[in-house]
Amino acid sequence: MQYRPLGKTGLKISALAMGCMRLPADDPELAAQIVDQCIANGVNYFETTRFYIDGKCQHLTAPGLKGRSKGLIVSGKAGVGPDTTADSYREEIDLQMKILGVDYLEFFQVGWFSLDKLEMLTKKGGALEALDKARSEGIIGHIGFTGHDTAENFTKVIETGIFDSLTIPYNLVERRFAPTIKRAGELGVGVIAMCPVAGGVLASPSPRIQELIPGGANTTTSIALRFVLANPDVSCACSGMNTLQQLEQNLETVNSFQGMTREDHDRIDRVLDDFAAMEGKVCTGCRYCMDCPHGVDIPNMFRIYNFAKIYGLHEWAKAEYATVDESTRASACVRCGECEPKCPNGVPIMDQLEEVDRMFG
């Protein structure tokens, strides 16, 4: 296992980290085995919260950690709202530690965070006071955050100096946080890259992606993981794994991976931008065109379409389209024209939907 610095915390984090949000809900024995095998294979970071898997995430993680959490980086996580106080947040930290069966958490993360919640976090008598106190008492080691906001806003959040790490999605098909990641590197804030294989999408073959690295023997997944880890400002790739086979495959990729050079990484970045540019007017998923009066889930149709057209993930796209409810598919479009004037990107929605139907219908 390769270990990398986690910002300026002084911690070394495993290149592959375990997101416990996908542990198998109905199979505690398998969940314990997965955690056990992670530890046995050198994975040292486990991201947990009480709020995943219908409240079962930390219960499922705890047995595998039992008696072995020393030296591991285990994180808990809770959000902040207008009514969160230092007392309520501290109760939450204590509760999560109790469920996990630990008396120390290397990280506690402010979850589901965004710039507009900064005031809620930092107000007098608010959650940040609880976090600072827990840290000074030696109950937690570091403070991180995770969430969904714009790259610009998350850059502002890390520039406050409050956080030691941020956890954000970053992969071949989701690169919008690249400027935030670069700034995190400059500031010494650790970056935990979520969804390195885009929630499984990049487990599907794509000749277009596989050809990005000469040599022939590359799978889409291995290029995806290598791409994430080739960014020197990324500390680790955190993957939610729910089978031993998935864990084994990811371990094999990370352990056998010859690092990708920074030059190759940047070249791939540029090529992917060019792929998107070649497609002309591309849907960015803003949803301004919704709701369609005839039920078409327009952004979802174009998400599938873009993965196929831009990234060559045709097999995945075909299989994904087959799972979509027929009433929301491209074929339900009657060309009423209501949506197109609402699109800020000028996507020719009706024509593109016709193409989606032709490709996958």
Ligand code: SF4
């Ligand atoms: S043109 Fe098609 S997708 Fe757009 S609003 Fe009308 S039916 Fe819906």
Ligand code: SF4
């Ligand atoms: S408004 Fe345009 S860019 Fe936004 S979701 Fe609809 S089609 Fe996509």
